[in-house]
Amino acid sequence: MGNFEYKFQKIISVFLIFIGAMLCVITLIPLMQFNFSYAYLLILTLFFAGLLVAFGGYVNYKKNTEQKNKEIELVHESNNATRIQITTATPILFRWDVSNTLWRNFSNLEKINRNAESVSMLIGICVLGTAFLLSGKTTNWKIALTISFVVGLIFVILRKVLTNQYLKTKQQQKDIVISFFENGVVVNENYYAFWHETRWLESVSLKIENEIQFLEFIVKWKTRDSIASDEIRIPYSKNEHQIVDDVTHYYNDKINQYLLNNDNK
Numbered sequence: 197m198g199n200f201e202y203k204f205q206k207i208i209s210v211f212l213i214f215i216g217a218m219l220c221v222i223t224l225i226p227l228m229q230f231n232f233s234y235a236y237l238l239i240l241t242l243f244f245a246g247l248l249v250a251f252g253g254y255v256n257y258k259k260n261t262e263q264k265n266k267e268i269e270l271v272h273e274s275n276n277a278t279r280i281q282i283t284t285a286t287p288i289l290f291r292w293d294v295s296n297t298l299w300r301n302f303s304n305l306e307k308i309n310r311n312a313e314s315v316s317m318l319i320g321i322c323v324l325g326t327a328f329l330l331s332g333k334t335t336n337w338k339i340a341l342t343i344s345f346v347v348g349l350i351f352v353i354l355r356k357v358l359t360n361q362y363l364k365t366k367q368q369q370k371d372i373v374i375s376f377f378e379n380g381v382v383v384n385e386n387y388y389a390f391w392h393e394t395r396w397l398e399s400v401s402l403k404i405e406n407e408i409q410f411l412e413f414i415v416k417w418k419t420r421d422s423i424a425s426d427e428i429r430i431p432y433s434k435n436e437h438q439i440v441d442d443v444t445h446y447y448n449d450k451i452n453q454y455l456l457n458n459d460n461k
Contacts, residue, residue: 215347216247290376290443292436296365299372299384302408302431303363314352321348374430376443381413381430388428390447394418396454398425400447402440409433411440413447 294302325344329335335343365372365384375382380389390397395417403412410431416423432440 214350216251288375288377289446290439292374292432292439293371294374294431295433296370296372298408298431298433299365301406302410302429305406305408306363306429310356314356317355318345318348318352321351374432376446381428383428383430388413388415390415391450391454397447397451399451400444402444403429411443 322341322344325347326337326340329340329343330337363384372384373382379391380387382388389395390413395415398414398416400411400413403410408431410429413428413430414425415428416425418424
């Protein structure tokens with residue numbers, strides 16, 4: 197399990213627990229005013245749904261924590277003695293350094309993009325959450341909107357904190373080390389798996405935005421009911437074109453081989 201996938205599952209688990217708890221609290225007061233009717237049955241159903249959602253979030257959190265603890269993490273030293281943790285004992289295939297200036301510009305670009313995603317998510321949660329709470333006919337639109345906004349705000353803040361963690365640099369850190377392995381990459385001392393159990397690399401491509409060049413890796417993994425995805429972006433300077441081409445060709449070949457192996461199953 198890669199670091200991002202673990203953090204993503206952690207966010208989802210905490211979010212489910214919070215949503216379930218909120219649903220139980222909202223429906224508990226009407227339940228205490230016992231008045232048997234179809235509306236009461238609907239509220240009772242929502243209450244038990246909240247319990248199930250919260251319990252499902254707890255089970256998922258516990259499961260992913262146990263899986264993360266079981267994984268064997270070996271510590272390797274890169275060429276500049278930067279300590280990194282990876283889950284496979286494979287040699288470094290490709291490596292380059294990102295200057296502090298380029299990394300700072302790239303980090304600002306990533307934060308702008310992720311802030312835009314967060315706003316869209318917050319609006320979506322507010323709309324869907326408000327509609328869901330109003331469907332129970334136990335509250336008015338102001339309370340429903342407030343609850344949905346608070347829930348959405350907590351979710352996007354947690355997501356922002358965890359997903360932006362790899363962008364942080366230590367004080368007096370000169371360069372950011374990028375190290376590629378057979379099944380993953382280390383970016384700023386954070387390991388991201390491309391292939392691991394139910395996780396796979398979907399695509400790799402060259403991108404440019406605001407005059408910043410970067411590699412974009414799209415990684416997907418299976419969740420309980422669907423398939424989730426996320427992109428990992430890695431900047432590079434103009435002097436790294438040859439090694440970047442080598443990285444792109446190497447992982448595209450692995451993607452094609454992965455697809456071929458799965459088609460034959």
